[in-house]
Amino acid sequence: MTRKFGIGSGTVSLVVIFSVLCLVIFSLLTLVTARADMNLSNKNAESTRNYYAADTKATVILGEILDSLIIPDEIDGVAIHQSGSVVSYSVEIDNAMSLYVEYSMVDNKITSWHQDQTTDWVPNDNIDVWTGDIFSLIG
Amino acid sequence: MRSKASLFLIEMLIAVIVFSFSAAIATNVFAKSKQMSDNATTVSVAIVKAGSAAERFRSGVKEISSTYESGGRWYAVDYSGSVDGSVETGEISVTATDGEVVYSLPVARLAEVSP
Numbered sequence: 201m202t203r204k205f206g207i208g209s210g211t212v213s214l215v216v217i218f219s220v221l222c223l224v225i226f227s228l229l230t231l232v233t234a235r236a237d238m239n240l241s242n243k244n245a246e247s248t249r250n251y252y253a254a255d256t257k258a259t260v261i262l263g264e265i266l267d268s269l270i271i272p273d274e275i276d277g278v279a280i281h282q283s284g285s286v287v288s289y290s291v292e293i294d295n296a297m298s299l300y301v302e303y304s305m306v307d308n309k310i311t312s313w314h315q316d317q318t319t320d321w322v323p324n325d326n327i328d329v330w331t332g333d334i335f336s337l338i339g
Numbered sequence: 340m341r342s343k344a345s346l347f348l349i350e351m352l353i354a355v356i357v358f359s360f361s362a363a364i365a366t367n368v369f370a371k372s373k374q375m376s377d378n379a380t381t382v383s384v385a386i387v388k389a390g391s392a393a394e395r396f397r398s399g400v401k402e403i404s405s406t407y408e409s410g411g412r413w414y415a416v417d418y419s420g421s422v423d424g425s426v427e428t429g430e431i432s433v434t435a436t437d438g439e440v441v442y443s444l445p446v447a448r449l450a451e452v453s454p
Contacts, residue, residue: 209346216354220361227368234375241379241386245442248386252393252444256428259447263426266449 247294251315254293258301261289262310265303290316377410384409385433385442392416392431393446403431414441425450 261275271282281288285306290298296319302312384407392403396418403418413436420429427450432443 207347209343209350212347212350212354216358219358223361223365227365227372230372231368231375234372234379237379238375241382245382245386248390249444252390252446255397256445256447259449260426260428263424263447263449267424 250294251297251299254291254299258289258291258299258313261291262301262303286311288312292318295319380410381412381441385414388414388416389431389433389442389444392418393444396429396431396446397448399448412436418446420446422450 257276257278261278261280264275265271265280265287271280271287273280275289278289278291286302286304288300288302290300292298293315296317298316298318300312300314300316301310303309304311388405388407392405396403403416405416407414407416415434415436416431417434418429418431420427426447428445428447430443431446433441435441
C-alpha cells in the first residue's frame, strides 16, 4: 500500500487565516505607533512655538519699557508691576505656564527670565496594575 | 461529485484572492504608517534645529542660517526679521529643498541689555 503525501483539505484556509490575522494585527500596531509619534511631535512643536511666542512678546514688551520714559501699567494686555527700580511682568505661554520677567532699571539688567506654573500640579499617583484579584478581571 | 483535486483548487483560488485583498490593504496601511513616521521624525528634527537657531539668535550670534540632512532630504534653517527701536524681531524657519516650510519659530532679541 502506498501512502499519499499532500496538503489536506482546509490546511490552505488555515494558513491564509493566520497570515491575514498577522497582517492586520501588525499593520494596525504600526499605524497606532506612527500616529502616537506624530501626535507627540505635534504637541512638542506646539509647546515650543508657544514658548518662543511668549518669549518674543516678553522681549517686545521689555523693549517698549526701555524705549518709554514713563513705565505704563499695561502693554499689549500684560500688566506691568513696578517696585522701586525693579519692573516685572508675566506673559502667558499656555493654560498652565507663564514666562516671568524681572528687570532692574538701575543695573540695566534682566534679573529674572523663567517659566512659572500657573495651575496647581496634580500628581498622578494612580497606577493601574493587577492587584492579584482574579475576579476583578471578570467583574 | 467533485474530485479532491478540484476542491483543493477552488480552496486555493479563494485563499489567494482573500490573501491578495488583505495584503493590498495592509500594504497601504504600512505605507501610510511609514509616511506618518517620517513626517514625525522630520518635525522633531526641525524643532531641535529651529530651537537651536533661536537660542543662537538670542545669544547675539549674527550667522543663523545653516543646512542639514535628515532622512535623505536637505533642509535649510533661515532667519528673516527687522529691527524696530531697541528690539529685533523675526522668524526662524526650517524649509525643505522643495520650498515646503516644515517648522517656524517667532524670535526677538534686545540690542543692549545683558541677560
